[in-house]
Amino acid sequence: MAQYYQARGIENADPDDIYLGNGVSELITMVLQALLGPGDEVLIPAPDYPLWTGATKLCGGTPVHYICDEENRWWPDPEEIEAKVTENTKALVLINPNNPTGAVYPRHILEKLVDIARRHHLMLLADEIYENITFDDVEMVNAASLSDDVVTITFSGLSKTWRVAGFRSGWIYVSGPKQRAASYLEGLELLMNMRMCANVPAQHALQAALGGYQSIGELIAPGGRLYEQRTTAHRLLNEIPGVDAHRADGALYLFLAWMQRCTPSKMMRPSSSSCCVPRRFWSRTGARSTGRTPSTSGWWRCPVSRTWRRPLRGSLTSSATIARERSRASEAACAQAPGRGQAASAVLLQLLTDLLEALLGAGEPPLAPVRQGFAALPQRQ
Amino acid sequence: MTDRTKALVVINLNNPTGAVYPKEILEALVDIARRHNLILMADEIYEKITYDGAEAINMCTLADDVFTITYSGLSKTWRAAGFRSGWCYISGPQYRAKSYLEGLQLMSNLRMCPNVPGQHAIQTALGGYQSIDDLIAPGGLLHEQRQVAYDRLREIEGVQVEQMDGAMYLFPRLDPEIYPIESDEAFVIELLRQQKILVSHGRAFNWIDDQHFRLVTLPAVAELESAIEGISDFLAGYRTPSAPHGCSEAG
Structure with missing residues (x-):
């Protein structure tokens, strides 16, 4: 693992700087637990992967959200972040590539974030779990490679790039002036000892995964599947009136904006297995402080690695019409050049059409045809 | 017991003492939890490792009106500690603990799930042939190691030890008249330095005096004999000059 980071430009990466975990989730909790006392603040992106916010609160800390700029490819705004630093701020979290937006932060933005951490003596917490999932040759920069004078904890693991989430195999790499965090690391090791160790079968998987042929x-x-799924989902979603989706540069998600007002009664509550997650699921504060009023739009995250299970809100009548037309066009296209992605898209659009028509009709959505339709979807989409 | 008491923890079979609690004691503990509305937390990780017919009773079988959380796993009985495979079984009136269980579920979600390879191991381990039975029977490794460790420790002057009924530990007491130990932590560190033998001091288990240490009986018989001889040599250096049965020079 030290060699993995050395190969990414961090020459002095050492095995002693790497701690293994039962997934990154466990490590996030422990890293924050070792760091935070009551009243301590952590700068966390909005939208974020909500474990960061939840774990910060559980550890008695206060999450302070910095708003990522939707108009600028969902990249963080360094000025906005720095404005939120207080004397209680202990750490700056960045999630790159990003869940839920799919953004990949460019070098110049990352350098500014590193500099904020440097000047305000913050620990930099770089959640890079999606680090090898980037598209169109977008550059992925490991935050730890940008400084040797900022204590940085880099999180990664086997769950995404190597697609073995069930193994629970993650790690952190601690870089920078570690001597300034000696007692912190001592506390972290104490917490790690409490749960013995990272599970051994998955430790064996690490070397196998990181070396040799990289299927990602x-x-x-x-x-490739992930590329095509991302590209197709992005195109189709943006064809729906009222939906605005930025093209993700990395990770497995599109974060949509729904630009029109909707009627809550027509909302379908996402099931626990739903792949579309409503915006309230993501941390979102501080819009008032930046002077921006939240629009009536909602944001929905659609993972491109799985099928959608719920329709999107919005202007149902026009959406139904468009969806119907697109569905017919897709079917025609599939007949000529069937690919799995296109076939699935066609079926999905037909389902959306049926569902929207049903919603516009009797008022009670008939779920049976929807369930049958989903069952008919090609597997492994 | 106070009005702030929320739970009663019972570690049976016991680490570090090797004790196995009899039914009457367990029933009395269950009753305390019942009458004071406590959550009963039964740590039963060593549950199948018993010797000479000692009976390991699962506390959850003693009452259905006490909210009980029973802990166990693959680490000891099935000797796959590295798999990190454990479980808790919730029994009793769960309707009285709905919000607690909701919170527990939330905490579980934070770390996604237990690792899946370890989950696959559970069914294999719990079913079919149980190799632990051979290990704890007379002639089995754990049984023999337990016997040798007990016999050798008792031979050391001033060492008082109860034979374990379960688990894999002995928790001997060093007679303070013969071994005036001020810090049991310093004692074990010095033992480690001098004899290269590692035991755990009693206070590491939140025990209340400095006269105890825990010996693990997992090493092979020959290693245990050699280690206990080293402990004996080391203890010779700790004996007070006025020890009744004569003393030997240290080192």
């Missing part, structure tokens, strides 16, 4: 390369290249 095929999946993210044009023609």
Whole structure:
């Protein structure tokens, strides 16, 4: 693992700087637990992966959200972040590539974030779990490679790039002036001892995964599944009136904006297995402080690695019409050049059409045809 | 017991003492939890490792009106500690603990799930042939190691030890008249330095005096004999000059 980081430009990465965990989730909790006391603040992106906010609160800390700029590819705004630093701020979290937006932060933004941490003596917590899932040759920069004078904890693991989330195999790499965090690391080790160790079968998986042939390369290249799924989902979603989705540069998600007012009674509550998650699920504060009023739009995250299970809110009549037309067009296209992605898209659009028509009709959505339709979807989409 | 008491923890079979609690004691503990509305937390990780017919009773079988959380796993009985595979079984009137269980579920979600390879191991481990039975029977490794450790420790002057009924630990007491130990932590560190033998001091288990240490009986018989001889040599250096049965020079 030290060699993995050395190969990414961090020359002095050492095995002693790496701690293994039962997934990154466990490590996030422990890292924050060792760091935070009551009243301590942590700068966390909004939208974020909500474990960061939840774990911060559980550890007695206060999450302070910095708003990522939707108009600027969902990148963080360094000025906005720095304005939120207080004397209680202990750490700056960045999630890159980003869940839920799919953004990949450019070098110049990352350098500014590192500099904020440097000047305000913050620990930099770099959640890079999606680090090898980037598209169109977008550059992924490991935050730890940008400084040797900022204590940085880099999180990664086998769950995404190597697709073995069930193994519970993650790690943190601690870089920078570790001597300034000696007692912190001592506390972290104490917490780790309490749960013994990272599970051993998955430790064996690490070396196998990190070395040799890297299958993720095929999946993210044009023609690869993840690439095609991202591209298709992005295109189709943006064709729906009122939906605005930025094209994700990395990770497995599109974060949509729904630009029109909707009627709550027509909302379907996402099930626990739903792949579309409503905006309230993501941390979102501080819009008032930046002077921006939240629009009536909602944000929905659609993972491109799975099928959608719920329709989107919005202007149902026009959406139904468009969806119907697109569905017919897709079917025609599929007949000529069937690919799995296109076939699935066609079925999905037909389902959306049926569902929207049903919603506009009797008022009670008939779920039976929807369930049958989902069951008919090609597997592994 | 106070009005702030929320739970009663019972570690049976016991680490570090190797005790196995009899039914009457367990029933009395269950009753305390019942009458004071406590959550009963039964740590039963060593549950199948018993010797000479000692009976390990699962506390959850003693009452259905006490909210009980029973802990166990693959680490000891099935000797796969590295898999990190454990579970808790919730029994009793769960309707009285709905919000607690909701919170527990939330905490569980924070870390996603237990690792899946370890989950696969559970069914294999719990079913079919149980190799632990051979290990704890007379002639089995754990049984023999337990016997040798007990016999050798008792031979050391001033060492008082109860034979374990379960688990894999002995928790001997060093007679303070013969071994005036001020800090049991310093004692074990010095033992480690001098004899390269590692035991755990009693206070590491939140025990109340400095006269105890825990010996693990997992090493092979030959290693245990050699280690206890080293402990004996080390203890010779701790004996007070006025020890009744004569003393030997240290080192």
